[in-house]
Amino acid sequence: MSVSARAAALDPETTAIAGVVGGLAALTVLAFVTGVVNPAYAAGLFGLAALVGVLTRQGPTMKVLLGLAALSTVLILGLIMVYLFVKAWPVLEKMGPDLLIKTDEPLWDTSDHIYSLTPMIWGTVVTTGIAVAVAAPLGLAGAVFISEIAPGWAREIIKPAVEVLAGIPSIVYGFIGFMILNPFMMYELSVPQNGTLLIAGLVIGVMALPTVVSVAEDALAAVPEEMKSGSLALGSTDWQTTTNVTIPAALSGISAAVLLGVGRAVGETMAAVIILANVTEFPTPGFNIFDSTVSLTSLIASQYGNASGKHLSALFAAGVVLFVTVMVLSVGSQLIERHMERKLGGDQ
Numbered sequence: 001m002s003v004s005a006r007a008a009a010l011d012p013e014t015t016a017i018a019g020v021v022g023g024l025a026a027l028t029v030l031a032f033v034t035g036v037v038n039p040a041y042a043a044g045l046f047g048l049a050a051l052v053g054v055l056t057r058q059g060p061t062m063k064v065l066l067g068l069a070a071l072s073t074v075l076i077l078g079l080i081m082v083y084l085f086v087k088a089w090p091v092l093e094k095m096g097p098d099l100l101i102k103t104d105e106p107l108w109d110t111s112d113h114i115y116s117l118t119p120m121i122w123g124t125v126v127t128t129g130i131a132v133a134v135a136a137p138l139g140l141a142g143a144v145f146i147s148e149i150a151p152g153w154a155r156e157i158i159k160p161a162v163e164v165l166a167g168i169p170s171i172v173y174g175f176i177g178f179m180i181l182n183p184f185m186m187y188e189l190s191v192p193q194n195g196t197l198l199i200a201g202l203v204i205g206v207m208a209l210p211t212v213v214s215v216a217e218d219a220l221a222a223v224p225e226e227m228k229s230g231s232l233a234l235g236s237t238d239w240q241t242t243t244n245v246t247i248p249a250a251l252s253g254i255s256a257a258v259l260l261g262v263g264r265a266v267g268e269t270m271a272a273v274i275i276l277a278n279v280t281e282f283p284t285p286g287f288n289i290f291d292s293t294v295s296l297t298s299l300i301a302s303q304y305g306n307a308s309g310k311h312l313s314a315l316f317a318a319g320v321v322l323f324v325t326v327m328v329l330s331v332g333s334q335l336i337e338r339h340m341e342r343k344l345g346g347d348q
Contacts (some may be wrong), residue, residue, distance in 0.1 A: 087316035094111020108280035131265035139212025166210035175273030177203035208261035219253020
């Protein structure tokens with residue numbers, strides 16, 4: 001249904017309230033942007049109108065307020081995207097495609113204003129690949145155990161525990177990796193240096209595990225019970241039903257879970273900052289996971305404090321790359337989930 005059709009379907013009372021509250025909301029936004037009107041007065045007027053509307057006509061007012069909240073989310077996201085691109089434009093104009101494809105030295109020289117994000121992109125790709133290699137199989141195994149194998153009492157304990165793991169701050173994971181895994185790698189496995197890509201990838205993979213387990217378990221639980229019962233009625237064992245019916249039917253949701261885990265790994269900052277050394281060059285050789293480099297997130301976090309001019313613009317360009325990557329992964333996971341819903345619903 002189009003916007004005009006939706007508006008025509010509203011009753012006159014809701015339309016009138018929408019006009020008043022929407023107009024005051026627009027006035028508030030203009031006050032903050034232009035400064036012509038005192039923003040505090042505009043925000044107070046909007047709050048007062050919303051309060052009166054909720055007290056007198058709660059239903060229509062809440063429809064309007066919730067619609068404004070949804071609209072503001074889209075507008076804020078759009079403004080963030082525009083701001084990132086505007087701030088990144090100076091270095092994009094100066095470096096051109098070299099910002100993303102330059103591989104010869106120097107790669108990152110703030111004094112000569114030479115910037116290339118290729119080492120950071122490579123570091124992000126390697127750490128994300130290691131993280132996915134950890135989170136995808138272990139996350140799927142955990143989801144299958146919780147959904148299909150664990151008894152009821154164990155499921156009631158394990159699932160909340162997994163969700164609690166997602167609430168642990170990333171800096172705690174990074175500190176544990178730096179203080180425990182780093183010394184172990186150096187003294188027990190004779191790794192020549194601190195802060196390797198392998199350690200960062202392992203820690204980020206453990207951090208992404210709760211996301212993968214939770215979303216994959218929901219996908220497995222959404223498989224219709226009739227499909228499982230039919231398989232069992234034909235003589236299949238529980239394990240055969242799980243591997244040949246449940247997992248294939250939930251494969252789209254499991255893929256979405258892995259993509260969300262990848263998004264978590266790509267955007268992880270504090271763990272990468274703590275573990276990785278601030279080395280703006282490629283590992284030697286490039287595929288050496290026991291060497292160190294810097295990721296896009298750790299680059300921004302470690303250098304924004306003393307950045308200005310083109311240097312700051314280059315950091316914003318790194319943010320643009322991260323923003324686009326995570327947005328693509330999020331949209332991809334949503335498309336996969338919709339495909340799963342259509343498939344399980346019998347629409348295709």
